[in-house]
Amino acid sequence: MANILVVDDELGIRDLLSEILFDEGHQVELAENAAQARDARQRMRPDLVLLDIWMPDTDGVSLLKEWAATGLLNMPVIMMSGHATIDTAVEAVRIGAQAFLEKPITLQKLLKAVEQGLAREPLKASPVAVPLSQHALAPLAPVNESVTPAPMVEQTFDLDRPLREARDAFEKAYFEFHLVKEGGSMTRVAEKTGLERTHLYRKLKQLGVDLSRSKRVG
Structure with missing residues (x-):
């Protein structure tokens, strides 16, 4: 279980990421702008940060630079955006971002990026070499089917209905x-x-x- 800070100005994105990460057993803190992110960063000391690039007050790359310049970038940061260019992704990684996720973020991409981020494993593919849309991280391994299955329950259905x-x-x-x-x-x-x-x-x-x-x- 890890403490994860999600920074995104879109309520729907924050709620969805929070539900997924909480379901995985993580503790999640939410911030809708850079000001709240700064406060949460000092207060909770996150193990990992999911940081949106385009925000109304301070953009994610500027906040990343701020943390790096003040010695606060001592946790893995995964950048997120649906409109960023390759140059933006390269700059974020150069500053110290662990990875870059392009929106819309699929379940498999998110969980794999979080897993790699917490393990501090860098992306195997360079963002300079391929377009952002090709940065799909490998899907998660299939669920282990060797575990004891849930008991089978016989189901009966009334077929005499619409x-x-x-x-x-x-x-x-x-x-x-x-x-x-x-x-x-x-x-x-x-x-x-x-x-x-x-x-x-x-x-x-x-x-x-x-x-x-x-x-x-x-």
């Missing part, structure tokens, strides 16, 4: 099974079912799946 209702009943049972099997971890269920995390959340809410119950059972 197709939509029957399909929803099956999908609800399917997701509840995998939530129990994965101990309530949304991250692992997303990987297992092949859905993006945000899509998975919407699907579970639509089907009325009780996430708290799945975690208790798991």
Whole structure:
């Protein structure tokens, strides 16, 4: 478990990253601008920082420079942006950023970058050599299937009903099974079912799946 600071002026991005990282067992602090990031940096001493480049008060690269100049860049920093150029990425890495993630950030890219950042492993590919869109980090290794599986539960479905209702009943049972099997971890269920995390959340809410119950059972 690590203390991770997420700095991004977009509420949706902050919430999504926080949910994913919290699900992985990390403690997460959120900041929406450079001022809050400075305060959190001093207060919580993060093990890793996810830092957006484009922010309203001070941009991420300037904040990175500030930390480097004042001796505060003693934790790995992963830069994030959906509009940065290669020159910006190169500059950030030169200043001391551990890695660069291009938005929209996929689950696999985020978790791999965080894993490498906490291990202080540099990116294997140089941002100078390829465009940003080719900086996809390797997907996570498949979940170990050798662990003891969750007990199988026989499911019965009433087929004498409209197709939509029957399909929803099956999908609800399917997701509840995998939530129990994965101990309530949304991250692992997303990987297992092949859905993006945000899509998975919407699907579970639509089907009325009780996430708290799945975690208790798991």
